[in-house]
Structures are given as structure tokens and as C-alpha cells.
Amino acid sequence: MLKQYLQFKLSQKLSPQQIQLMKLIQLPTQAFEQRVKQELEENPALDNNKSETDYEEDSYKDEFDDSYDSESINTDDINIDEYLSDDETPNYRLQANNYSSDDEEKSVPYASGTTFTQHLINQLNTFRLNDHKYTIAEFLVGSINENGYLRRDLNDIIDDLAFTQNIFTSEEEVEEVLAIIHKLEPNGVGARNLQECLAIQLERKPKTAATATALAIINDAFEQFTKKHYQKLLQKFGISEEALRDAILEIEKLNPKPGGSYAGNNKVVEHVVPDFTVRIVEGKLELTLNGRNAPELNISGEYSNMLKGYKETKNKTKSQKDAVLFIKQKLDSAKWFIEAIKQRQQTLLVTMNAIMHYQEAYLLTGDEMELKPMILKDIADQIDMDVSTVSRVANSKYVDTPYGTKLIKEFFSESMKNDQGEDVSTREIKKILENVINEEDKKKPLTDEKLSKILKEKGYPIARRTVAKYREQLDIPVARLRKEI
Secondary structure, three states, rough: OOOHHHOOOOOOOOHHHHHHHHHHHHHOOOHHHHHHHHHHHHHOOEEOOOOOOOOOOOHHOOOOOOOHHHHEEEEEEOOOHHHHOOOOOHHHOOOOOOOOOOOOOOOOOOOOOOOOOHHHHHHHHOOOOOHHHHHHHHHHHHHOOOOOOEEEOOOHHHHHHHHHOOOOOHHHHHHHHHHHEEEEEEEOOOOOOHOOOOHHHHHHHOOOOOHHHHHHHHHOOOOHHHOOOHHHHHHHOOOOOHHHHHHHHHHOOOOOOOHHHOOOOOOOOOOOEEEEEEEEEEEEEEEEEOOHHHOOOOHHHHHHHHHHHHHHHOOOOOHHHHHHHHHHHHHHHHHHHHHHHHHHHHHHHHHHHHHHHHHHHHHHHHOHHOOHHHHHHHHHHHHOOHHHHHHOOOOOOEEOOOEEEEEHHHHHHHHHHHOOOEEEHHHHHHHHHHHHHHHOOOOOOOHHHHHHHHHHOOOOOHHHHHHHHHHHOOOOOOOHHHOOO
């Protein structure tokens, strides 16, 4: 039986323009520049030419309308005068920034040279090898990774040689050729694991008591060495603490990644471009937004001229009407993009300004002990924005401070109460923990239990498991691995 009933439903939908704004906000400076460049290429109605602009922002409504459908619009209803203006200076272009338009985009060059693999093959040519062994050696060199290790199993290499090179060999012969590769530079290249890499380097060092002891430790007691069981090493080799210390010093001088030391092993390094700059001027903080976040965009003059020509045409053809629909769509898209950039710029400044004043004590002194407990909601409530918006600003943006370039996310931390009931930042507790570990006796490093007791004595009642968590976040190993002889 059919029934009629009323249903109340509350829903919220994001317009395409709002989604575009959110995506732009979360982009760091370099990615934002690429996004602007992409939009300039895709939308011919958007222009960054200073000399050509007939765009007046006030001629558009501030509200986004996501109900636009080009197929349902009558071209006679389009008010072309709204898209035409003699005002050549949009408001957003009157704002000052710290990035001049005539600054050149500079990139750090890096030297080009022979590859790491070619470097090894060039050395192979200095050895007298027959064609059979040279092919095996060349194949082994090609299997060495950028760190200088041969991570593939020899049996797999033997199979590949048979299938791809029509070379039939044995494991003994491959081992023999691999021993030749171990003689190449950088020292330790071609090793199959860290233990073998260190042993190869020690074998090629001048023979001394320290290197002999170090080689014995690597070959016969590698597990005890990696776990820093120094007492077991002293008993096993019957040596003094001083002799063990000298041997460990020799091992510490070795290179665990020989391939990384090759000068020609160049990589393109991604440079961080700060989105904000905070400076101390006469004892007060001053915030500026990187000018690359405020590109000078306007509506293309050619599209304005097209609309003028259409307006002056008396007998409009269907193709002309289709063209004006296309032009309007592109103009609206350009307008929305420019508006989104303006809102992005404003959101970034408002959010960072709130963060700067919240952490004013830290930014004036540079002392991490002055960092206040701060979560995303604190800033969101202060600037009356959503937590997700603050998160988009904080997660991928950098700020240039007098104490170095910092990720904005680092300013946020949870709070804990000390023995006096005051809220303190977890960053402050981590800094104290780090200082305590740095000042400990390395012969008898402090366990997490002892660290917990020390922090309680300093007024921070923290459990052992919490100490272990903070220690791991600081990339500090357990007490046993911090031990020194």
C-alpha cells in the first residue's frame, strides 16, 4: 500500500569552486606555481601579461554558481557588458609582495658525467678478461644498485645469463669474477650485504693491529658487534678495552654505502621554497607571504575583443553563438580561478598570522622550550575556520624564521600537565629528554625506566612507555645501542 510522508533532510554540498579552493590551499609554493602554469596553458581566457587586461572584478558576483550549464543558456541573455571594462588595474594587483616580477627563476646546476655503472665498466677494461668472463663481469656490474650492493642471488644471475646472454656458467666462476669486481673503486662495491662490504674495505686497508682486530670482529662476531655486546667481544678475542676501542674506531671510518660516495652519482635535489617569512623588526614579529603565491593574472584581452566584436555584429550566426558560449565558459573559469587565488592568499595569511602570534615567545627567542601546546582546533577557533582548512595550510607549508626554515606542522604539539598542573608542550618534554640522553654516561646509558624517573624528578610525570615513544620519535636508539666502549 502506498503511503505519503514528509522527510526532513539536511545536507551540504561543495561547489566545484570550493573544491578548487581547497585543493589550491593545500599546495606548497612550488606545486602552486606549477598549478598556475597548467591553468594558463589550459584556459586561453587567462593571461599573465601585464600590458593586456580589460577585467573588472566588481563586474562579477562574489558568490559561486554551480548550476551553470552552457547548453541551457540562451546567447541572447548573456550581458556582454559585464565581461568588458576599461579598468586595467584589478584590486589584487595593488597589493605589495616580496617577489619582484622581473626576478629570474634560477636553478642550481649540477655537473653531468659518467654514470656509476659506466664508471665501474671503465675500470673493468683495465683487467685482462676473456670475452666469456668479461660478459659475466659486465652483467654483474649492471646488477649493482646505486648504493654499491649486489642484492640479487647468484643463482638468479646465472639463469639470466643463460637466457639473455646465452652464457652458461657456474656459481664458482661467478664468485671468481665477483672477486675481481670487489677490487674496483669505490672500495666495498659489489658486496652482497653490509658484513661483506665492511670486510672488503678492511682487507684493503694497511695491516695494523686495529684493522686485524676489526676484520676478525666483522668476520667472526658481526652479530655481537651490531648489538654492542662489548663484554662478549672482549672475552671472545681476549683483548683490552683500548684495543677494542681502536678496532671499533676503524670500523666506524668505513663507508656502509660505497656507491653513494661516487661523485658522478648525481641526483636532482628538491629544494624547499618557504611559503612565509617571519622576521623580527624592532622587537616585533613581521609576517610576509612569498610573492610567488600571488601571481598577476587577468582576463585575456583577445577574449574581450572577441566579445566586443560579437556585440557589434548585427546578424549573429549559430557558429558565432556557439563561440560566445565557449568564451563565456572560459571567462567564468578564469574568473573563478583568480578569485580562488585571492581567497587562498587571504587564508594563508590569516592562518599563519594566528600561528605566529600564538607561538610569539618561541619565534622571538628560538628556544624550543618556549613552544606552547597548540593543536589545529586552537587556530581554527581563533580565525573562525574549519580544522581541515588549518590542516591543509600546516601540513605542507614552510616558514622561513630567523632560526631556519621550519615546517609549520612542527609548531603544533599536544599538551601534558606537569606536577604543578600546568599545561606544557610535548615538544618541551622531548627537548628535555634529548638533553638528558646527550648528557648521560655513554658507558652506562640510561634505560627508559631510569629516564622516566629523571623526568618525574624534573616535574614531568611520564610513564616508561611514553618515554619510549618519545625516544623513538626523536630517532634515539635503546640504551644498549647507545653504549660506547
